[in-house]
Amino acid sequence: MAVYTDVSGEDLAAFLADYDLGAMLSLKGIAEGVENSNYLLHTESGYFILTLYEKRVAEADLPFFIGLMQHLAARGLNCPLPVKNRLGDALGRLAGRPAAIVTYLDGMWPRRQNAKQCAAVGEADALLHIDGEGFALKRPNALSIEAWRPLYESAASRADSVQPGLAAFIEKELGWLEANWPRGLPEGVIHADLFPDNVFFLGEKLSGLIDFYFACNDAFAYDLAICVNAWCFEPDASFNITKGRAMIENYRRRRPLKAEEIDAFPALARGAAMRFLLTRLVDWLNVPPGALVKPKDPLEYFRKLRFHAQASSIRDYGADA
Amino acid sequence: MAVYTDVSGEDLAAFLADYDLGAMLSLKGIAEGVENSNYLLHTESGYFILTLYEKRVAEADLPFFIGLMQHLAARGLNCPLPVKNRLGDALGRLAGRPAAIVTYLDGMWPRRQNAKQCAAVGEADALLHIDGEGFALKRPNALSIEAWRPLYESAASRADSVQPGLAAFIEKELGWLEANWPRGLPEGVIHADLFPDNVFFLGEKLSGLIDFYFACNDAFAYDLAICVNAWCFEPDASFNITKGRAMIENYRRRRPLKAEEIDAFPALARGAAMRFLLTRLVDWLNVPPGALVKPKDPLEYFRKLRFHAQASSIRDYGADA
Numbered sequence: 001m002a003v004y005t006d007v008s009g010e011d012l013a014a015f016l017a018d019y020d021l022g023a024m025l026s027l028k029g030i031a032e033g034v035e036n037s038n039y040l041l042h043t044e045s046g047y048f049i050l051t052l053y054e055k056r057v058a059e060a061d062l063p064f065f066i067g068l069m070q071h072l073a074a075r076g077l078n079c080p081l082p083v084k085n086r087l088g089d090a091l092g093r094l095a096g097r098p099a100a101i102v103t104y105l106d107g108m109w110p111r112r113q114n115a116k117q118c119a120a121v122g123e124a125d126a127l128l129h130i131d132g133e134g135f136a137l138k139r140p141n142a143l144s145i146e147a148w149r150p151l152y153e154s155a156a157s158r159a160d161s162v163q164p165g166l167a168a169f170i171e172k173e174l175g176w177l178e179a180n181w182p183r184g185l186p187e188g189v190i191h192a193d194l195f196p197d198n199v200f201f202l203g204e205k206l207s208g209l210i211d212f213y214f215a216c217n218d219a220f221a222y223d224l225a226i227c228v229n230a231w232c233f234e235p236d237a238s239f240n241i242t243k244g245r246a247m248i249e250n251y252r253r254r255r256p257l258k259a260e261e262i263d264a265f266p267a268l269a270r271g272a273a274m275r276f277l278l279t280r281l282v283d284w285l286n287v288p289p290g291a292l293v294k295p296k297d298p299l300e301y302f303r304k305l306r307f308h309a310q311a312s313s314i315r316d317y318g319a320d321a
Numbered sequence: 322m323a324v325y326t327d328v329s330g331e332d333l334a335a336f337l338a339d340y341d342l343g344a345m346l347s348l349k350g351i352a353e354g355v356e357n358s359n360y361l362l363h364t365e366s367g368y369f370i371l372t373l374y375e376k377r378v379a380e381a382d383l384p385f386f387i388g389l390m391q392h393l394a395a396r397g398l399n400c401p402l403p404v405k406n407r408l409g410d411a412l413g414r415l416a417g418r419p420a421a422i423v424t425y426l427d428g429m430w431p432r433r434q435n436a437k438q439c440a441a442v443g444e445a446d447a448l449l450h451i452d453g454e455g456f457a458l459k460r461p462n463a464l465s466i467e468a469w470r471p472l473y474e475s476a477a478s479r480a481d482s483v484q485p486g487l488a489a490f491i492e493k494e495l496g497w498l499e500a501n502w503p504r505g506l507p508e509g510v511i512h513a514d515l516f517p518d519n520v521f522f523l524g525e526k527l528s529g530l531i532d533f534y535f536a537c538n539d540a541f542a543y544d545l546a547i548c549v550n551a552w553c554f555e556p557d558a559s560f561n562i563t564k565g566r567a568m569i570e571n572y573r574r575r576r577p578l579k580a581e582e583i584d585a586f587p588a589l590a591r592g593a594a595m596r597f598l599l600t601r602l603v604d605w606l607n608v609p610p611g612a613l614v615k616p617k618d619p620l621e622y623f624r625k626l627r628f629h630a631q632a633s634s635i636r637d638y639g640a641d642a
Contacts, residue, residue, distance in 0.1 A: 030361075
């Protein structure tokens with residue numbers, strides 16, 4: 001739940017004066033997203049999402065995120081389209097924060113994910129990788145393998161307070177990943193955070209993708225591995241091979257995986273689990289007093305990481321090798 | 322910020338099947354309100370507010386609140402109108418909670434309140450009192466003077482941790498209020514919580530009132546005294562006599578105050594400040610670990626109460642005696 005910056009009617013009216021959206025009618029804070037402040041904005045032109053970018057998002061990255069949504073929407077991908085003001089800018093300032101208005105996307109994110117939805121996400125992720133081609137800006141993945149050891153070190157002394165033995169487990173896994181991390185795989189623009197709450201469905205049909213604020217340039221198959229982590233485990237941490245197969249094979253229908261991507265998949269899935277284990281662990285250990293956001297359980301990704309550590313082939317995920 | 326109960330697409334679809342609102346298109350949690358879970362609901366029929374009533378609201382009171390909004394909307398007051406399902410019911414169950422869909426009201430609540438807005442609120446409060454006539458259901462004010470001493474007693478031992486001397490101050494004020502509380506004043510349906518975040522404006526025009534979940538039967542002038550507390554003080558706790566005059570005199574244009582209401586006004590304002598001081602103090606001292614709602618500062622009402630304690634006439638509020 002997140003509204004960190006309050007916006008007054010006066011400030012909003014001044015901001016909207018630069019847009020061709022008519023008069024403001026209402027603004028309601030949305031209890032979604034943890035990085036930024038999101039509002040539902042109603043103007044005489046319709047409904048929009050107004051985002052105020054908070055400190056966790058680097059201002060220098062905003063042209064990448066905004067430009068990427070414009071690029072993908074122009075290619076026909078269903079994602080929020082940043083609305084330009086009369087000067088042609090989609091990024092402005094409101095209440096002291098960088099701010100953008102994007103189109104409102106219908107759909108609900110699935111609370112209980114089924115195999116059909118996993119198939120649709122696999123396909124959508126492949127289409128995103130294809131549609132990202134030709135996007136001019138670059139953004140390295142700030143949460144890739146080089147970031148993991150510093151994250152671990154910031155949490156190591158207190159990791160065992162979350163679960164005895166966790167520090168040693170991460171230390172060992174990190175060593176393995178650093179020695180075995182796949183390099184030179186096909187790469188391009190990836191979403192990097194395609195969790196269920198970022199994928200909308202209308203009935204059975206995938207209606208759109210949101211929240212591109214972790215998007216970056218990295219290996220395509222690593223993005224798929226993030227999706228498999230986020231969608232294909234059951235609440236008891238058991239891997240659902242039907243969901244895995246549905247997701248990976250539907251990805252391949254749109255963008256076939258190369259041999260080296262297939263070989264690398266278990267290591268990529270292991271790394272993806274490490275990335276979320278570490279960021280969740282750091283957040284868990286650093287909840288500020290009076291926090292408005294509940295931290296997510298890091299141990300969910302400890303359990304997923306253990307599964308990946310014993311996988312030896314993409315077949316262990318239900319897919320054809 | 323408040324979304325306590327999550328709603329899945331499946332549950333929502335089943336709930337909406339009883340309504341003539343078409344298919345669901347989206348549902349977004351709203352970061353407003355502290356008592357209930359509120360969602361913005363988009364269906365093929367338009368935009369609505371979906372409220373799930375949480376444990377702080379007594380289920381037995383819901384027919385009063387829902388019926389009152391229907392009654393007031395039918396009289397032409399701009400407030401959310403509960404939407405009936407095909408069986409004629411405006412109250413159902415969703416995700417294990419009582420739930421209602423109400424119409425979406427445009428407007429922004431004013432972050433910085435001016436005298437014109439205070440005038441509009443005074444008028445709207447009088448119209449609400451007039452429009453409430455003939456509403457068949459009754460609900461005693463659960464937070465009137467009889468409730469104050471038990472609230473105080475539950476907080477007394479820790480009150481001085483908020484400010485030294487606070488317990489003795491409240492004890493003395495409570496004694497005065499119990500000895501001098503005005504009785505037998507004209508009464509009827511009051512809103513009882515008409516704070517700025519419950520009053521919407523479009524430009525300078527008041528566009529609607531929301532959040533009737535403290536509404537009850539009590540003295541009309543007490544409701545006006547709550548409004549004066551909520552709207553007519555500056556952030557430094559000084560009373561703004563221009564705002565007070567604007568609010569009270571505009572109330573009287575619609576519903577003239579009787580002599581006994583005028584005489585009682587300082588005591589009513591003093592009691593209203595006590596009510597909010599006490600409930601805020603109890604909330605402040607009982608923030609659950611991991612709370613998603615920031616408690617409001619009780620000392621704001623300590624300072625307001627001190628002002629009222631030295632007022633001797635409605636003239637001290639800018640109004641004509």
